[in-house]
Amino acid sequence: MIAHLIARDAMRGLRAAGLPVAFFLIAATLFPFAVGPDARLLAKAGGGMLWLAALLAALLPIERLVAPDADAGILDQYAARGISDEAIALAKIVAHWLSFGPPLMIAALPGAALLGLDAPTLGRLEAGLAIGTPALAALGVTVAALTAGLRGAGALAGLMLLPLAVPLLIFGAGALAADGGQAFKLLGATALLLTAGAPFAAGAALTALRD
Template sequence: MIASLIRRDTLRGLRAAGLPVMFFLIAATLFPFAVGPDARVLTKAGGGMLWLAALLAALLPIERLVAPDIEAGVFDQFAARGIADEALAAAKIAAHWLSFGPTLMLAALPGAALLGLDESTLGKLEAGLAIGTPALAALGLTVAALTAGLRGGGALAGLVLLPLAIPLLIFGAGALDPDGAQALKLLASTALLLTFGAPFAAGAALRSHRD
């Protein structure tokens, strides 16, 4: 049943994946207009801007991650079968990442080309996104579970998630520097902590909606 939940949510997320990808590419396209055509400026700041765009793109699907299933009683049905809320949260995190993480990594290729990033910087960006996007998915699902059912839950979720994601943004952008190996290690440590801790926090939030 967990596998069916992952498959269902992944397919549902992929059907809506066009919006985050379009947002990501539009941000990459508009950035040169904001800072000017100077190639050195674009190369220096472009990687960090793509990280910021990835973070903001991860906000877009938050409202549909948990709230529709709570309203439909999906979690109640799983709970009646004895499936732990933490397992459901972990499954939904995996599905959320599968639906937006790889597509953002693919979108980073044309985004990097638009900003003139070299191959070395692109490689570090892709490595950072591969490490960091599971943590973004974990944060997104947890915040969605916490804010589900609240008035203006989508906007509130964004306000809650952005401060929590700041370490990922700092370390992800820092890893793009020539001496960014330490930042990449810090990114990996932070992402590991968030990814493995999120199912417990999200599971508790899901249980609270049944109390």
């Protein structure tokens, strides 16, 4: 049942993955127009901008992560079958990451080319995204569960998620430097903490949503 939930949500997310990927690439395309053609400046600031674009892209599908299932009574059906809310939350986190994490990592290749990032920086960017995007997915599902059913849930979710994701952005951007080993460790620790705690926080929110 959990595997079915992951597959269903991941396929639903992949069908709509074009929008986050397009947003990511548009941000990479427009950034040089905003800061000018200075190649050194683009290479220095571009990686951090791609991290910010990844965060905003993860926000786009947040309203459909939990609310549609809650409105349709699907969460109640899972609970009636004995599936814990924490397991449902974990399945949704995995599915959300599968639907946007790998596509964004692929989209980072042309994005890095547009910004003139060299191969070592691109490698560190991809490694950082591999570490950090599961935490972004975990935050997305948790915030979606907390705001499901509320008026203006999308805007409220953005206001809640952005401050929580600031450490990921700071350490992710810091890891792009040649001497960013310490930032990589902090990024990994932060991502692990957020990813491990999210199923319990989101599960509690799902329980409250059904009550």
